[in-house]
């Protein structure tokens with residue numbers, strides 16, 4: 494199982510009677526950009542805190558980079574860069590001075606190379622121009638990038654980022670996303686939590702969906718796309734016959750949305766939209782069209798549509814997502 498950067502089994506955290514995280518089995522492949530998606534309060538931050546050894550699990554196990562946490566905290570954490578709830582920067586110190594302080598607190602960081610490390614981390618996140626500026630005068634996006642620079646002071650195999658674009662304006666958001674992509678391009682595994690579906694869709698190779706403390710789905714983004722229901726849509730002035738043909742193909746048609754002039758050949762025809770769910774092993778679209786035509790259905794429009802990721806997540810969590818990019 495060494496190909497997993499993060500693996501948990503039955504990981505659970507209870508606060509009193511409430512299970513904030515309820516027996517989750519995470520599997521984060523090495524090299525993945527894993528989007529940990531869920532509405533507010535679904536248990537993402539608590540999970541991340543357990544992974545990093547910031548809070549003890551009530552039950553279950555967590556392995557990070559192959560070693561059990563928190564037992565191997567001392568050897569695992571130096572290999573992990575983390576951004577959790579924004580680090581507390583001293584507002585009156587410059588960005589560079591803040592990073593030097595954090596670097597000095599890391600006993601694995603050689604003091605002789607500190608200046609170079611800090612300069613290169615700031616450069617990496619695009620803050621080279623603002624090294625002397627006080628952190629208190631940074632924009633929110635700059636502060637977040639300083640937080641990421643802090644996570645990058647040492648070479649990391651895994652980055653764990655808790656809502657890294659939260660509160661950022663569109664420009665800051667774009668910058669942080671571009672950074673995450675560049676880490677991924679270098680082969681760093683990234684575990685990033687988000688309540689933004691569009692963000693996960695744009696950034697991630699894998700996704701895990703949390704709902705009320707449970708991991709309700711997990712897999713590649715592509716698997717998610719495919720797991721949503723597909724529907725066939727037929728625009729026709731002959732909805733009755735179209736329904737009969739689709740039913741004959743074993744497809745379950747949706748209730749008619751609109752009444753329409755049906756099957757009256759010669760009568761002024763009104764197009765109706767007939768839709769049906771494509772099940773597990775549907776006939777190919779061309780066979781559906783052929784069957785419709787053979788069944789005397791005048792096909793004026795035809796489409797096969799897959800449920801959007803948003804519809805899929807709503808199905809899974811019973812909650813709407815904030816879809817703003």
Ligand SMILES: Nc1ncnc2c1ncn2[C@@H]1O[C@H](COP(=O)(O)OP(=O)(O)OP(=O)(O)O)[C@@H](O)[C@H]1O
Nearest residue numbers: 508512513531532533534535536537538539540688
């Ligand atoms: N220290 C704590 N004591 C009691 N309850 C807590 C504590 N920390 C978290 N919780 C509860 O656990 C649940 C999960 O919270 P968590 O912060 O992990 O969710 P989240 O998905 O990260 O949400 P958000 O995006 O709002 O941070 C919430 O109901 C929260 O109130």
